Amino acid sequence: MPAHFTLLDAGDAAAVAAYETGFYKAFSAVTGNRLIRWLWQWDDDAQRLATRIPYDDQIVYLQRTSDGEVCAALAVNTALRQCQASAFGFAMPEDKGLCEFLTVFVNDGHDLRTRYAFWADCFADLRHRGLLAGYATTARRPLGLYRRLGADVVDTATIEGEERFFLRFSLGRDYIRRRAEADAA
Numbered sequence: 001m002p003a004h005f006t007l008l009d010a011g012d013a014a015a016v017a018a019y020e021t022g023f024y025k026a027f028s029a030v031t032g033n034r035l036i037r038w039l040w041q042w043d044d045d046a047q048r049l050a051t052r053i054p055y056d057d058q059i060v061y062l063q064r065t066s067d068g069e070v071c072a073a074l075a076v077n078t079a080l081r082q083c084q085a086s087a088f089g090f091a092m093p094e095d096k097g098l099c100e101f102l103t104v105f106v107n108d109g110h111d112l113r114t115r116y117a118f119w120a121d122c123f124a125d126l127r128h129r130g131l132l133a134g135y136a137t138t139a140r141r142p143l144g145l146y147r148r149l150g151a152d153v154v155d156t157a158t159i160e161g162e163e164r165f166f167l168r169f170s171l172g173r174d175y176i177r178r179r180a181e182a183d184a185a
Contacts, residue, residue, distance in 0.1 A: 022070030
C-alpha cells in the first residue's frame with residue numbers, strides 16, 4: 001500500500017511556499033492565540049507561516065489534494081539542536097530515538113479515516129528511521145484529539161494566562177492504525 005504522504009523538498013522554493021501557505025491557512029483563524037503568534041514566523045502579507053526550526057533539521061510530511069494543494073502536514077524536528085518546546089519552558093528528555101512534532105495541521109476536505117492513515121504512515125516512517133517517541137506542545141482545545149491519537153500529557157504550564165501541555169507520543173504504538181480500522185468498520 002502506498003504511503004499517504006510525500007516529503008517536503010526544502011530545496012524547492014515553490015514546494016516550501018506551498019507548504020507555508022497551507023500552514024498559514026490552517027492557523028490564520030486563531031489570531032487570538034498570542035503564544036503561537038509569538039512562537040512561529042508569521043508573514044501575514046504573503047499569507048505564509050513557518051516554524052523557527054530550520055528546514056534542514058526537519059522532516060515535513062505532506063498530504064496533497066488531487067490538484068496539488070497541501071491539505072495536511074506534520075513537521076518533525078529530528079535534529080533537536082534547538083527545540084520549539086523550550087519556548088514554553090518544557091525540556092526534551094535526553095534519550096536517543098526522540099523527535100519533536102513542530103506542527104500538525106489538516107485543512108478542510110479530509111475525512112477522519114484519511115487523517116488517521118496519514119498519521120499512521122508518518123509514524124511508521126519515523127519508526128523506520130529509528131525514532132521511538134515524539135514530543136509536542138499544544139493548547140487545551142486540541143488536547144482531546146491528540147489523546148485519541150495516543151498522546152500522554154507529561155507536563156503542563158500556564159504562560160500569559162494560556163494553558164500549554166507537553167505531550168509524548170509513543171511511535172511504537174499501533175494505536176492509530178487500529179483506530180483507523182475501527183472507524184472504517
